[in-house]
Amino acid sequence: DLVIPDLSYRTGPYAAGGVPFSDGYQDYFALLNARDGGIGGEPVRVIECETAYNTERGVECYEATKGEGALIYQPLSTGITYQLIPRTTADNIPLHTMGYGRTSAANGEVFNWVFNYPANYWDAASVAVNYLLDENGGSLDGKTIALVYHNSAYGKEPIRTLEDLSALHGFTLTQLAVDHPGQEQKSQWLQIRRERPDYVLMWGWGVMNQVAVQEAANIGFPMENFIGNWWAGAEHDVTPAGMAANGYKSLNMNPITDYPVLSEIQSLVHEAGNAAGDGSNLGSVLYVRGMYAAMLAAEAIANAQDIHGVADVTPAMVRDGMEALEITNARMTELGMEGIGPEFAVTCQNHGGTGQGLVQQWNASAGVWEPLTGFISPDASVIAPLIAEDSAAFAAESGITPGCL
Amino acid sequence: MLYREAGDFKTSYQADSQTFPIAFDRWRYWAVLVIAFCVVPFFVNAYWANAILVPFLIYAIAAIGLNILTGYCGQVSLGTGGFMAVGAYACYKLMTSFPDVSIVIHIILAGGITAAVGAAFGLPSLRIKGFYLAVATLAAQFFLVWMFNKVSWFYNYSASGQINAPERFVAGIAVTGPNTAPWAQYMICLVFLTICALIARNLTRGTIGRSWMAIRDMDIAAEIIGVNPLKAKLTAFAVSSFFIGISGALFFAVYLGAVEVGEAFGIQKSFLVLFMIIIGGLGSLFGSFAGAAFLVLLPVALKVIGVDLLGWPTDLVAHLQLVIVGGLIMFFLIKEPHGLAQLWRVAKEKLRLWPFPY
Amino acid sequence: MMDGVAPYVTADGRQIGGVLMDMRGITLRFGGVEAIKNISFDIREGEIRAIIGPNGAGKSSMLNVISGFYHPQDGEVWFRGEKRKPMKPYQVARLGIARTFQNIALFEGMSVLDNIMTGRLTHMKTGLLAQAIWKGRAEAEEVANREIVEKVIDFLEIQAIRKTPVGRLPYGLKKRVELARALAAEPKLLLLDEPMAGMNVEEKEDMSRFILDVNDEFGTTIALIEHDMGVVMDLSDRVVVMDYGRKIGDGTPDEVRNNQEVIDAYLGVAHE
């Protein structure tokens, strides 16, 4: 069988985000098992392991599951990703960090075993700025943008990109760090109220998101000028603030619509009593993202089966499948997920996909995230050099000679 | 009688003050050492090394360190995470600045640097006592973490602020980096732990140890009989931080390989190590080991039982795990407030009297 | 010796030397409470000096002044012919002044042996590094000091409880261990604060014997606070009497016993 570990977190400070993602991830594999008897006829076995978003437990989970023949890891934590990059590389198991983790892993020549398609944090920063450019008729000259970020590796990721972009487009960037957990953000928001930046971008996760949305509403910051990244744009981030959150925007890489696959999951998985969670998250932003991640993994495995001609693939084969992955609109439609993500193709040089993202907006009265735009492309001319630089530094530091496997 | 003291007469004070005055204990001690050094390395696999043994060994060093400060000298500290971070970042800076110097030296130097930082943060202990001091050490914890997060020099200006341990060798064998063999990871930690434990043992049985304990038990009386409180407290902070720094360096370089300060060395770490020594037994080296083993093993064991054997949903198990760990802590304290070490001592005393009940 | 005070020989043939410790005009206040009011007295080398007085008279406070724990607002402390600068208690201990406490101040978490070994701290000098290595200097020092401590243990007949944690000991034995700890320091001047409280006659006799023997064999000077008049009168060479922070009497036991003010304030009607 095909072993897929799911390093989830259903407890601890970030459980609210961890639960729906994991539900979606597992439910999709359950669907494949129920509907297709697995992937290429080989049943999928998901091993869930609780990390509580804690790096040591992440390592423990990794070590506990890798012996089972784990094919691909998706830890949903930048911290754990950093632990796993050297380990998975040494153990020859692919690591997929979808929209998080180490951005420069997009350079597949340095990070042979790490993939972060379809987009990464630097893409996200650029997409957000491009969106704002669009809103402002192509120029952000003289505008101010404040970045409210989680004071951790994760939160600091976009800073360098945004700095470059601010130089490029002439906007002023203010940085406001929020320490974990982020319950108290009065200072940051008072500062925002004083300085009245035109836009606020947010790199948040966990309780920080809910508090930020509430505080923004409190100071009367126009919600439509407040944009979170794709980890600050789930339902639970906005519901605690109630109507006050109406109009808040965020990035997303998987728009929320009525995907046909969801009803299949409903009938074949949930109603059969095989739901991973309590079933309440079906169709939510992070659920769909988890499902999307599972789909990408399944496609890569199917790819690997094609390439190598065996059903019971090894992790190394899955890596080959990932490197040859091509997601097309046709395929997504076929899978009942039309438009769940951009079209993209992975190559040895580019493990990062196209980097596209879209902007969605919260409609509080309806209680739904409404996609505002189509997929927006990041500014490759800014991102590519940054990735090249960072991955080169890593290669030098760890004595890696870049190249394809 | 299985276990006896009778017939174990000492003819010199030297023999009397040895670590294990009872022959049976001595045997067991040597047996454990032999197994740890000569048997385990041949059997250890990646899972055992990474999930259990290496964290256990490293936490044991940290627990010994904190136990010196809290258990022996009575100064409750919640700055352990911060001090481990000092060790880790010092080690990182040394490793990257002097790549040709042996990692062993780097780790020891990291301990030394941590000792200096620890002693500096120990200064307020002259005025501040008890829980006030415990809370005050949080100032160190938060400040250090903030500093390692903010000052990019510490993480060599990397984009995310993560630090990664480059590959380093001891006698030609990789001990850090992705290609380290599990047994090598295990051995380097074991060697450090053994040496640290020996040093700790020596310090705690002699003059310094007694001045620490005197300060702990009654600081005023200690001062009146001639203990210089400044010296006693600062040495305790320094020695303790030395060990904690070493454990932080190992934690970063050998165990995790990459850390982010807030996540790896946050306040949770301070609490965790404190829990270890309290559960294990304050003022007992054995307790440091027992506590570290308990808190490293228990969650893993519960998870294995719950998820792998009983097949329960992971979230349910995770929640039950909290309930059980919490429940056990309370249960043990009620049974024996002085920790696992004391439980062990009482068991031995009972054994000694066996078959009579008292 | 010092101060030109002539040595004298007591009835039982002990040699009393010059002034060892001289308290001059000590005044100690705590907020509004004046615990000691301008008291002067001296302690001479080799003698047993008792301090008595009603509860709250300021006796313990006086010992605390001597051991540097309380700092008097006024007055001078002279030790061995020199005026003592304001000192921290541990510095005083290093001058060779050891003491016991009224409310037992043993280190509850340590064994009897370790408690007594702490008494030797002022004599132990090896550095941190040597102790970390242990073998060699640290061990040699430990053994040498342990020998002295064992002598004290033998002397006080507490061999059997050597390894017992002091927390488990009954009150009387704790007092004895405290004395042992003080003796282990081989002090010049030994301060005892109610060493016999909570003992029965048999034990008091034991304790008296120890005190006399220390005084006799090692020539240790002793200052002692005690409420048992039998003990005070029998043991001490000279007695200071305090009341409400004032000195109301000073002299040989007989002089004090017949001092009317002392009788009124403290002894009460005809004591035995």
Place this chain on the structure above:
Amino acid sequence: MSADFLYGIEVVLNGLMAGVLYALVALGFVLIFKASGIFNFAQGVMALFAALTLVGIMEGQVPFAHLINAVFGTNIHHFGWQVPAILAIFLTVLVMIAFAWAVQHFVFRHLVGQEPIILFMATIGLAYFLEGVGDLMWGSSIRTLALGLPQGGSLWVEEMTNGLGGDDFYGFFIDKLDMVATLVALVLVAGLVAFAQYTKQGRAMRAVADDHQAALSVGISLSYIWVLVWSLAGIVALVAGVMWGAKSGVQFSLSLIALKALPVLMLGGFTSIPGAIVGGMIIGVGEKLFEYTIGAPYLGGATENWFAYMLALVFLVFRPQGLFGERIIERV
């Protein structure tokens, strides 16, 4: 007046109110410490638990649904009714009292006379336990607290003060929730101070903190006193949980607010109820002002956490028992 200066004042005002919110958490600590010498690490988790229970009851959720479903293979979640807020608060208070009783009966009764650090450890066990129970009972997702507490800046204040400064001064910002919290906190503090200082139980409580054994020997019932204070602390935790939960939703991180209360405790003194509120205000103002004047402009921000502790530390060096704490008695 210059806008910078006015904003400084605004920061101070907001610091005061943030401080009150910290104080709400600190109060629970103080109560228990005062009555038993127990440093209650579980206070934060209690706040979370109380708030979770309140929401759970209001929404008519079945407690332990997940566990029941897993064991019996059922699929139940809700009773299908909604409980009005007032009733739910009342029921939650009952739950907290039951909790207090259980804590005393199963744990602390057996630990009478132990050293403070052991008691502290027991509360750590309790924190784990309660966190697990809370999760099992009510699940770990984020809940919205629909008590209808006012939120958002007070327009009235903003308009009244708008004219004080120039064009770039927008009037003072004061959160309505903070104002409510301040009011509640003041009432609580006044009540608790009266209780502790002027009642027999209050005196008994302080006696218990000094010496468990002696308290027993004069006939003070430790059980009674402890159930009483733990109940009070539970109620205070509920208030804190509600106030903080209104900002962030009720979720795990609520238990971490305890960390914001510790410097407050330290500064105010572990044993002083008014100390909690005064300490809270000093910390609140101190950290916000530092962040405003130095932290954000020069140090890259996010200085509040450590600054609060440093501030408290500096205070302690001069007053080791905190502002209003009981003097630490040093005698031999």
Place this chain on the structure above:
Amino acid sequence: MPDSKETLLEVNNIEVIYNHVILVLKGVSLNVPKGGITALLGGNGAGKTTTLKAISNLLHSERGEVTKGSVIYRGEPVHHLSPEALVKKGVVQVMEGRHCFEHLTIEENLLTGAYTRRDGGAAVAADLEMVYTYFPRLKERRKSQAGYTSGGEQQMCAIGRALMSRPETILLDEPSMGLAPQLVEEIFTIVKNLNENEGVSFLLAEQNTNVALRFAHQGYILESGRVVMEGPAAELRENPDVKEFYLGMSDEGRKSFRDVRSYRRRKRWLA
């Protein structure tokens, strides 16, 4: 001798173990008659304190346990009662080593003594005055924190605090410890007065055998956790062994402490 032979408190063959392993009392039995003063004598570590704590149920917090035997108060077994329930029944203990509430003032300390009383503030105030007349020194220091008073003052405070609860039985553990001689007399006079005028019964552990036997009606002598001798106080006072080892008298009367040296050594040898 109290005229009634009625037994108020009965301790039957109790065994006490500390820490699960240390056996301290090895079958102690006592009878405290109603309205009597019973002295519990014995050397250091004999188990006096342990016996008193076993009666008042304070052992629990020291990790001690009564493993055998029973304690019966007024015909009811009480060893399962909590200490405070026992206080409500009228049994109060003055603990060895003072145990004042350090942070409370002397007066507050005394008032906590009245915690269990339900007879109103006036009665409590009257008793407070009574305690102050017994111990004028306490009145002077009433506003001081107990932690900052002298040893003797604390001892007075502890005794006064117990009196404040209007007990009918008082367990006194070394009341004379650390008190000036005239106060010792005074305390025993108070004991006697309370006993005679108010019918309070006493069980007192004392090292000051001399005084104790002078005031007590009957006594028990404890050695290493066993009762080795019991009887009316007057008889005990005359017993030659008691005289020698507890009263410090030989046939020639009291010896000087200075003269006991060699003699003591011999005694040990014999023992």
